[in-house]
Amino acid sequence: MPETTQRPAAEAPVAETRKLKYGEAVNAALARLLAEVPDSLLYGEDVGKPGGVFGVTRGLRRRFGDRVFDTPISEAAILGSAVGAALMGARPIVEIMWADFSLVALDQLVNQAANARYVSRGAAPAPIVVRTQQGNAPGACAQHSQSLEALLLHVPGLRLAMPRTAQDAHDVLVAAVHADDPVIVVENRSLYFGDKAEVDLGGAPRPMGWSHLRRAGRDVTVVSWGAVAGQALAAAESLAARGVEAEVLELTWLNPVDMDAVLASAARTRRLAVVHEANVTGGFGAEIVARVAEAGIGLDAAPVRIGAPDVRIPAAPGLAAAVLPAAGPIAARIAAMTTA
């Protein structure tokens, strides 16, 4: 930490399109935000000088100086200080290195950040942005592989996004930092080092809550989010060869969630499958199914929830592969419901 510092002037975003990997798109978004939002701060464990354990924040301290810094291994202090800084008007963007680590400091998210606006009737909101990552990668263990979005989605007052593409990884962060709610952005480390894609880095901040119709189809609506949405899309492509046209709706945001798109699609196809990497019990897929049912949309087949079984995630890659949703089994489940 510096002894003294001064606030920079805002810089307008530069209209630019670049070919970037997912992790690079996050980095580009952070650079843009530090430039265009003078009150923004970026900090967390190893994000400053080391540039992040996945290299996502590399180069930002060199470019933006003291506004990018490292912290002790203290998740409660990271999240709590973000709340306090936000109450004073700062725009903290903090990293929780692995989503699993947020559990040691949930108080600051659930009792503090989510509560501040409500009790003060808007006088003292805590618009923090928490970046974290989850998901399974080969060799990870049970405390580094959990999909925890449903835990946080139960909390009124928090926003949550799970971008899958490089463009969404960029756009979600820009939307989050420009929003006045506490936002949790759950990235996925299995995506950080994937293929490069064209990313528009200059677009205006979008309102939270968008989704993508990744594939149109008449036979079944498949709702998915996060990295596993790629598996759902692959499953849909394979089903097309068997004459089943699945509509794949990818939710970038889970709160606010684009229920209008889900309901419209389910009403069209009259079949519904949800696919998430998290285990099934209490998952957000159950919420999607319940809301479709509550909307009174009649379905021609019982809805299907596809996710990990209710197990711990094993370390060995072969064991993990046996429990995580993959395109083949997803396609088989959907095929079974469409012929039912």
Added chain:
Amino acid sequence: MDDTERRLADLHAMWRIRALEEKIRELRIGGEEIVGSVHLCIGQEAGPVGACTELGPDDALFATYRGHGWALARGVPAEGIIAECAGRATGVNGGRGGSAYFTAPEHGFHGENSIVGAGLPIAVGAALAGRFDGAGRVAMTVCGDGALNQGASHEALNMAAAFRLPVVFVCENNYWSELTPIDEMVGEPELWRRAAGYGMAGARVDGNDPDAVRAAVREAVERGRSGGGPTLLELMTQRLVGHYIGDVEQYRRPGELDRAREAEPIARLTGELEAAGVPAAAVEDARSRARAEIERAAAAALAAPLADPETAKDHVYA
């Protein structure tokens, strides 16, 4: 202000808190105006009175659920406090916070907190923001003795020390962590000694003497403002009432309350002023003005409408 005037002002300020707490207790026990869990600070008035005079308008104060006295001393109006406890639309948070969660940023009072220890890392963030926004802000966070055993508190103390942030950590050691004695829950009952372990200044202060508190807080605030980093102050005090209204206090030790009543700050300062020859009328005036103010505030608060149920779902999101 000469010495006698200052001490009379302190007595009046402590009486304001005492009268407020007694009124809230009366309303909680005697009727249905105030419901739910209420934690009073009767006996602990010297801390907020001594400390808050040392804070400037841009400084940020964070308190606990036993925070009525800190809110009042920071300038939050008594009427808004009582109205908040009574679920009125005119309460400082329109009935959303209740007794345990007043938030009044316009007075530099950034919230009570119902989670033990949670305010410490938040105060660290308020000080951290001051590094960048140029406010020259000091953050003060108040906690009880039990809160220093929370993990979040350790993280906050360490981070504040590592970054030399201008935070004043005020621990009100009233000997009781809710219903359990602090000396059975720690290996080192002198909690201020922990400061050295974090690399920050620390002191144990007579928490029943507003002047002693003021001197210690002034030094800590000056240290913070001049870049000297955080301070941990342990204010030794006692609460003359239970952890919450309705607490049967079976845990009290023999003779404890009798000794506490002899040491409590209002009786003590009153006795000192009388011994110094200050006219009885001046001492009585400090008490009666405070009581009259609180009675007026309570009447106004209870005349206000209840918070509108139509608004209960407002302000969850921006």
